[in-house]
Amino acid sequence: MNLSKIGRLVAWLCLIAALVISLFPLYWMLRTAITPGRELAADNAGLLPGNPTLFNFERVLGLATREEARAAGGSGADLNFFLYLRNSILYTGLITVVQTLMCAMAGYAFARLRFRGRDTLFGLFVAALIVPPIFTLLPNFVLVKDLGWLNTLPGLVAPTLLMTPFAVFFLRQFFLGIPREVEQAALIDGAGAWTIFWRVVLPMTKGPLLTLALTTAVWTWNDYLWPLLVAPGEESRVLTAALGIFLKQSPNTAPDWTGLMAGSALSVIPVLLLVAFFGRRLVDSIQFSGMKG
């Protein structure tokens, strides 16, 4: 075995170690979630629990009675999981679809159309990129509150439904990188900008746009502060806010770890589905931003 072979072996070991570090915490979450609540104090070190059970999932989902849940070390609080899941899906789905479409239109306009003030306007969007969201979040919270939209879907989606400066910026860069030839052919045929965009450009870039939409979806799905502020109410609560509130209901001195980990595990399922179905697109979308950087 020569030196470079040893080098490769060491390199592979490093990569495998990185994979273990990435995934082990999630395994530990699952391991804890299937440990009986009462036994966790004694049984929390081995790779598998002594008496694996699904009861934590049942009680977190509200399928067990309060007495049973308390007996298992819970606070009696449960997650109205399917309601929060629905809210999360609505919140994420609506924003992803509408925002991607609107920002694609704007990005296209910035990349291709000529009009007065274009660069000034775009400059304003770029400047907004570095403004930390909390600065506009405070007044936006007041706005949503004044409109009486607290704890409603419109209040939840309003600020980011149509655009974020990042999405516009990103899609402009993307359209700049597309060859103009196809559009020019359509232009010669007498098609207007609108027709070209809908009939030629969008169908041609469907794949990459989906790829970019995935990033928006992940961000929206994971969003915590805004939903926690404007939609903490039971009926409009999304999954992330629900987990935060579930933690608050858990006793401080002896947190209900098995229940918390069961809830956490449930919140990760959609993520894993996303990887399973869209792994390549997700990876591509991030690598795309790396190449454009």
Added chain:
Amino acid sequence: MGFLAPVCLAFAVFYLYPAIRGAWYSLTDWNLLSEPTFVGLDNYATLVSDPLFWNALKVTGYYVVLTIALQIVGGLGLAALLHRLTRSLLIRSLLLVPWLVPSVTTALLWMWLLDANLGFFNHVLRGVGLDNQGFLTSPDLALPSVAVINAWSGVGYTALLLYAGMLLIPPQIYEAAAIDGTGEVRQFFSITMPLLRPILAFVLVVSLIGSFQLFDTIAVTTKGGPVNATRVVYFYIYEQAFTHFKMGYASALALSLVLILGVLTFIQLRLLRASTSDLT
């Protein structure tokens, strides 16, 4: 103009208008319930002499340096490994999983892993004969622990960005270097690193802006404590606004953060000459 109408409308209503309102709030005393009263620059005078604000900046700076160092070093290493070893999509997807986990879940999960009594990491410490550590409850360890948590969550993402940048480097350069007998390590420092500069600059700027916005992990795990060891500026602003209902003061803090980030980004872009590449 139809192309831009919806986006411009939203930009005006949810970015420009609140930016102006935010600047106005910062000149008022307002508890969200009564009417705001104009107080001039009082909030800014308070801010300058507020030890907690300076503490928040210091804590944030410490966190930003720690987490960016961890993510860039880890990300570069991972990207280089991927680049030289494999094109496996599965491995890249798996490395990305932590980034996809909602930050609240990540925070909960690590709170449990780092738990002072039953947490996994303390099992490991005891296993090698060391004492239990209150990773999130000790003033010295809490902030580094938060940095590790977020590095875990972000390093795969950073690695993918950098890996994509490495793919853009023409393989001929490496082949030529290999023929000259240049070793892997030397190749990394004399070829990969310099040619990666534009992407490194991009990653640095994005992670800097992102790290200043640390909120979720703190809100779930330490809530700014112990004492003020993890009271980062984002969390401090949030507390002023929604725990103490000092909307005016919170807005002054937020506007100061905008200015600080603006200056930092500008300096960074200048130093890194981000828009020029050595490849072309």
